[in-house]
Structures are given as C-alpha cells and as structure tokens.
Amino acid sequence: MREIKYDVVVIGAGNGGLVAALKLAKAGKKTLLVERNIVPGGFATSFSRGRFEFEAALHELCDFGNAKNHGNLYTLFTELGVIDKIKFVDVKEAFKVISLEDNTSYIMPFGIDNFINKMEEYVPNSKESMTIFFELGKEIKDALKYLNDSKGHPDTKVLMKNYPNFMRVASYNIDKVLDAIKMPLKAQRILTTYWSYLGAPSGKLSFVHYCIMTYLYISLHAQIPVNRSNEMSLVLAEEFTKSGGDIFYGREAKKILVENNHVIGVLLDNNLKIKCNYVICNANPNMVYAKMIDKDKIPTNALKLANSRELSGRGFAIYLGLNKSKEELGLDNYSYFIYNTLDSNKEYENMKSLDNYSQVVVCLNNALPDCSPKGTTILYFTSLYFSDCFSKEVTESNYFELKDDLALGFIETFEKATNTTIKPYIEEIEVATPLTFAHYTDAPDGAIYGYFTADLDNMLPRLMRMYDENYLPGLKFCGGSSVRSSGYNSSYLSGDLAAKLTLADMKEGK
Ligand SMILES: Cc1cc2nc3c(=O)[nH]c(=O)nc-3n(C[C@H](O)[C@H](O)[C@H](O)COP(=O)(O)OP(=O)(O)OC[C@H]3O[C@@H](n4cnc5c(N)ncnc54)[C@H](O)[C@@H]3O)c2cc1C
Incomplete structure (x- = not known):
C-alpha cells in the first residue's frame, strides 16, 4: 500500500472544509484537502443549463456586511486574504412574506430603524417591543463575543454584570421571550419569518440564536457574491493551493484510521494511505461513524451524541x-x-x-x-x-x-x-x-441543514461544550453538522474554529 504523510487531512471541500484547510495552510501546516466531487464547495456551487448559470444554494449571506461595517464573515475573508478577490452586492430588501391562510403579505426592509418603523405600520403599538428585540440583539452579539474570547471559561460574574439581559433570555425559546417582552402576536409572526433558515420553529428554536441572526441580517443587510457561490468556493480553493496546500478532487476518504484512541491517518478510495495525526472532517458525524471508523474505535460518547441528534x-x-x-x-x-x-x-x-x-x-x-x-x-x-x-x-x-x-x-x-x-x-x-x-x-x-438545532441542543450549549467533547483526539468536525449549525456563515466560521482548535492541539501535542 502506497503511503504519504501530511500534518492534517481535511475531508470535504464544503464551506467548512475550505476555510479549515486554508487556515491551516496559512499557519504553515502541510495540509491535504480531499473532496469526492470534482469541484469545491459542496452545496456552495453553481451549475449551468442552456443559457443560465444557476446558484445551487445561497439565498443570502448573514454576518457579512461591508468594508465600513464588518460582520464576522467579512473579517474572516479578510484574514484569509480572499476578500478582494470576490465581488459582492447587497440584497435590496429583507423579505416579502406571504401567508396563504389569509392571503396577506408583508415586505420588510433592512436597517433596524426602517424595520421597526415598517412593523409599526403593519402592527400599530409594536414599536416598543421591536426596539427591545433589537437592543437584545446588540447585547447578545457582545455577549457571544465575550464567550468566544473566554475560550470556554467565561466568568459568570462578568456575564451577570455586563450582559444581564443575555443571561435572562439565554435558556428560552423565541415564543417565550417575545411574549415576555409583550410583542403583539402579529408582529411576532412577521418577525419570525426567517425561522426556516435555521430549520426549527419559534417554540423550539433558541431565542439567542434567532435574535442574533435577525439582528445581523437587519443591521448588516444581506449580501451575495456576483458570480454565485461557485466563485467563493473556487477563490478559497485557489488561495489554499497558493498557500502550499494540496487538493485531491474526485477522491473519497474511505476510512479514518485510529490507534490507541488517536487519529493516525486516512485511507482514500484508491487505497492510498495518508499518515497524519489530525483530521478535520466536513462530513456529517453519523456518516463518519457509520462508514469511516472501525466500530470498536469509536468512543461511546461520540456515538451517543451523534445518535441522540435528529436531522434537520x-x-x-x-x-x-x-x-x-x-x-x-x-x-x-x-x-x-x-x-x-x-x-x-x-x-x-x-x-x-x-x-x-x-x-x-x-x-x-x-x-x-x-x-x-x-x-x-x-x-x-x-x-x-x-x-x-x-x-x-x-x-x-x-x-x-x-x-x-x-x-x-x-x-x-x-x-x-x-x-x-x-x-x-x-x-x-x-x-x-x-x-x-x-x-x-x-x-x-438529504438533510441540507445538518442536525436539528433546538430545545436543549441549540447553538449556545453546543459552543459551550465543545471543549469537553474532544472524544476522539485528532478528529474535529466542521460544517453544517458541527457546533455552529448550518448556513454559509456558520459553516465558514466552523472551519475557522476547527482549524484553531487543531492548531492548539498540535501545539500541545494532544
Ligand atoms: C438549496 C439550498 C439553499 C440554501 N440556502 C442557504 C442560504 O440562503 N443561506 C445560508 O446561509 N445557507 C443556505 N443553505 C445551507 C448551506 O448551503 C449549507 O449550510 C452549507 O453550504 C454547508 O456547508 P458545509 O461546510 O457543511 O459543507 P457541505 O456543503 O455539506 O459539503 C461537504 C463536502 O464534503 C464532501 N465529502 C463528504 N464526505 C466525503 C468523503 N468521505 N470524502 C471526500 N469528500 C467528502 C462532500 O462531497 C461535500 O463537498 C442552503 C442549502 C441548500 C442546499
């Protein structure tokens, strides 16, 4: 059997895998990206029929913004050296929502003041509760930044002092909080239009998750790349190879090899063995445990966690x-x-x-x-x-x-x-x-939104627990089925996170 050696193998060139691979290559690690399709991007791609080039997935980017007002994704693309290589445009309005039940429709604009004022036109006396909603969005954004900076060890006293409202709402679903801030029901219905983007309804979805997404969309507006998702995927892949990384397209990772509860390599479908101590996997964990790791090498808790989750x-x-x-x-x-x-x-x-x-x-x-x-x-x-x-x-x-x-x-x-x-x-x-x-x-x-992110298994506890869930040392997941849940910004940011955690493990020899 032929063998080659890399520091890290990234399995899958979806959004998460592309960012993880690029980050590692930029950090000087010898990185191989393996993708079973012949183009990068996973869902983030385009295809042509006749005289049309269709976007395969993206409706609009969240948490992006622009040069003057950066979202996290803009900052990440800047750090990765790709921001000037992709052209973006703003989407003109937030959404038009139509209810078939009573044949009503509402068109909502971007910009927090515009949004609140428009809602007041549709739902008189909604202004106060809508204003509270967006104020909560701002506090949640700051609190999440603090949690992120504290790397899994937040100081509860700081949280209580600086982010008291975040602490108040953190464990409730959307319906509970919107009722508590006395938002008229009709305004709640219009405001929760984006629920299907997170794949869980308002009685199950974490308020924090929905509020931060809506706050980011409405305050930063939404953007799309001019040349479809395909351009973003190609630019990330190109930057990766320019930074010294290798990509094998049209190759499937068949097995993740494990010895003494640590990753030792990856076996490809052409029987090539890649020796490496670290793997970042952009595939869904259930598929990995079902097909890619020998049963007796899968840590029980990792399997339990994957099996306890529902697909979205x-x-x-x-x-x-x-x-x-x-x-x-x-x-x-x-x-x-x-x-x-x-x-x-x-x-x-x-x-x-x-x-x-x-x-x-x-x-x-x-x-x-x-x-x-x-x-x-x-x-x-x-x-x-x-x-x-x-x-x-x-x-x-x-x-x-x-x-x-x-x-x-x-x-x-x-x-x-x-x-x-x-x-x-x-x-x-x-x-x-x-x-x-x-x-x-x-x-x-065919679950395009990863795991159902709701009730107690929502984004916040997933992020808080990620340091404790290092069940199989050497293996990290990224993408829509990992801690940040699905969506373009979440999957890109999850790649960044998985790469950072892997770099830290490498440094500590874990
Ligand atoms: C129709 C549609 C509309 C959407 N609209 C939006 C939207 O408007 N906004 C938004 O934010 N999100 C949207 N999404 C969701 C978004 O596309 C996904 O959340 C995101 O692209 C997932 O990225 P990922 O990193 O999980 O990778 P994926 O896209 O899941 O890619 C995983 C990659 O890994 C590869 N792979 C898997 N197993 C192996 C293996 N064993 N060996 C080698 N390669 C492997 C796959 O071939 C694939 O390329 C939409 C999705 C769809 C389908």
Whole structure:
C-alpha cells in the first residue's frame, strides 16, 4: 500500500472544509484537502443549463456586511486574504412574506430603524417591543463575543454584570421571550419569518440564536457574491493551493484510521494511505461513524451524541430559467417566503408531509440584473421536509413522476401566492430532491441543514461544550453538522474554529 504523510487531512471541500484547510495552510501546516466531487464547495456551487448559470444554494449571506461595517464573515475573508478577490452586492430588501391562510403579505426592509418603523405600520403599538428585540440583539452579539474570547471559561460574574439581559433570555425559546417582552402576536409572526433558515420553529428554536441572526441580517443587510457561490468556493480553493496546500478532487476518504484512541491517518478510495495525526472532517458525524471508523474505535460518547441528534430539514429545490424579464413577469422582490401560515410551530408540522408547498423563492435578477441574458429571469425555490417523508414515499420506479408532481405543486403555489404566471415561460428547469442532495454531498437523507438545532441542543450549549467533547483526539468536525449549525456563515466560521482548535492541539501535542 502506497503511503504519504501530511500534518492534517481535511475531508470535504464544503464551506467548512475550505476555510479549515486554508487556515491551516496559512499557519504553515502541510495540509491535504480531499473532496469526492470534482469541484469545491459542496452545496456552495453553481451549475449551468442552456443559457443560465444557476446558484445551487445561497439565498443570502448573514454576518457579512461591508468594508465600513464588518460582520464576522467579512473579517474572516479578510484574514484569509480572499476578500478582494470576490465581488459582492447587497440584497435590496429583507423579505416579502406571504401567508396563504389569509392571503396577506408583508415586505420588510433592512436597517433596524426602517424595520421597526415598517412593523409599526403593519402592527400599530409594536414599536416598543421591536426596539427591545433589537437592543437584545446588540447585547447578545457582545455577549457571544465575550464567550468566544473566554475560550470556554467565561466568568459568570462578568456575564451577570455586563450582559444581564443575555443571561435572562439565554435558556428560552423565541415564543417565550417575545411574549415576555409583550410583542403583539402579529408582529411576532412577521418577525419570525426567517425561522426556516435555521430549520426549527419559534417554540423550539433558541431565542439567542434567532435574535442574533435577525439582528445581523437587519443591521448588516444581506449580501451575495456576483458570480454565485461557485466563485467563493473556487477563490478559497485557489488561495489554499497558493498557500502550499494540496487538493485531491474526485477522491473519497474511505476510512479514518485510529490507534490507541488517536487519529493516525486516512485511507482514500484508491487505497492510498495518508499518515497524519489530525483530521478535520466536513462530513456529517453519523456518516463518519457509520462508514469511516472501525466500530470498536469509536468512543461511546461520540456515538451517543451523534445518535441522540435528529436531522434537520431535507432539501427540495427547483431552479427555473424563464424567457421573460422580471418586469414582464411582475416579480419585484428578491426573496419570497410563502407559508401556509405565519405560525411557525404549525408550519413546521405541515412541513413533515409531502402534501405541503411552503417555500422560499429567490428572484436573482432583483439583486443581480445581469445574472441572466436580457429578457430572461432566474428563479430558484427551496423547501424543507422535517421528516423522512420523501425517502419513505420514493421508489426506483416513481422517482421522476414524484419529483415532477412535487415541482408542479411548488410552482403553482408560487403563481397563486404572487398572482403571476410563470409556467408558460419556463425555458430551463432543474429539480433537486433530498436524494440529489444526499448523492452530491453525502448528507444523510438529504438533510441540507445538518442536525436539528433546538430545545436543549441549540447553538449556545453546543459552543459551550465543545471543549469537553474532544472524544476522539485528532478528529474535529466542521460544517453544517458541527457546533455552529448550518448556513454559509456558520459553516465558514466552523472551519475557522476547527482549524484553531487543531492548531492548539498540535501545539500541545494532544
Ligand atoms: C438549496 C439550498 C439553499 C440554501 N440556502 C442557504 C442560504 O440562503 N443561506 C445560508 O446561509 N445557507 C443556505 N443553505 C445551507 C448551506 O448551503 C449549507 O449550510 C452549507 O453550504 C454547508 O456547508 P458545509 O461546510 O457543511 O459543507 P457541505 O456543503 O455539506 O459539503 C461537504 C463536502 O464534503 C464532501 N465529502 C463528504 N464526505 C466525503 C468523503 N468521505 N470524502 C471526500 N469528500 C467528502 C462532500 O462531497 C461535500 O463537498 C442552503 C442549502 C441548500 C442546499
């Protein structure tokens, strides 16, 4: 068997893996990045059909900002030396949300004052509670920075003194806190529109997690790369090789080798053995324990933790190239959240069934007018199933019929909700089901948002416990199924975190 040696092997070139690999290479570590696809990015990619280049995943970046007002992601891209190599534009408004239940819709702007004022127009007497919400967002942001800087050893007295409101709300879900600050129910419903981005409803999702995401979106606005996610992924990969890293594309890591409860290497699908003491893995832990580590080498607690978690939403997406302009179609908004009901707890239950067409639709031309040829429009739809309803229903023989039926249901729901006609103008259509996503990234059951992040297993306790969960020394996880949960900014930042922890372990010889 052929053998080569690296300091660290990063398995998977999704957002988390790319950042982890680049950070390690920049720190002078001999790093190998192994990716089973022939391009980097995982979900963060694009593809072409006819005269259209479709964004595969991203609706909008969170925690990015701009040169004057940095989010954490902007700072990270600056540190990694890639910020000037990617062009970004602002998305024009926060969202349009449509309720099918009562045929109402609300368009919300970016900017905290604009958002609060618009809400007051829609829901008189909401101003005071909305102001408290955003003040809490600011305090949560500062408290999370303190927790991050304290590296798992925060001083409770400092927390109580400097971040008392953060401490008050830290263990509650969204509904509990919004009720406590006396936000009118209708304002709660509109404010929680983004819930599906975190894949858990307001009665289960941590207030801290939702509040910080919304605060960052509304205060920093949302951005997208001009040349789709593919550009971000390619630039990160290129910077990695320029920094001395090696990438093997079209290669699958088959095994993580373990001896005496420490990683000792990785075996690839071409039987090449890579000797290394450290692995950062961008794949889902359940897949790793099921397929990549010998059963008797998996620490019991690591397995227990993975098995105790539920998968989050399984993805269903439709990509349309239309041969009419957005003006001709009457599509003025960038993102349309179309729900049966604005009550996220009910909607979450609805989304456990195939008989449900709630969706988030992006009209890319409303942020990037030139993203498709003149007189055409790109629309992409994303929906989630919060159960294994798709894999239960699908068979080898009904796959194409099932996916066509579901796609038709989503498109007709969109037409009805927005009072537009798009079907006759479809020039290109591509449909991705949970099976497509599972096939492309090895995400279990096509779960595009990693693990369900809710109740007691939410972002905060995950981050607080990460130093104690070093069950298999030498192995760290990054990406949407790791501590920060899913999303572009979370997965990129998780790569940075995994690299920092690995560098610390290397220094201490752990
Ligand atoms: C349709 C859709 C819309 C979305 N919209 C948004 C949005 O608007 N905003 C947002 O923030 N997030 C969004 N997301 C979520 C976001 O795309 C993900 O959270 C993020 O891309 C996950 O990154 P990751 O680091 O977990 O890597 P992944 O994308 O999961 O990639 C993992 C990589 O590891 C590789 N791999 C796995 N196993 C192996 C192995 N054994 N050997 C070699 N390689 C391996 C895979 O091939 C893959 O390339 C969306 C996702 C989808 C699908």
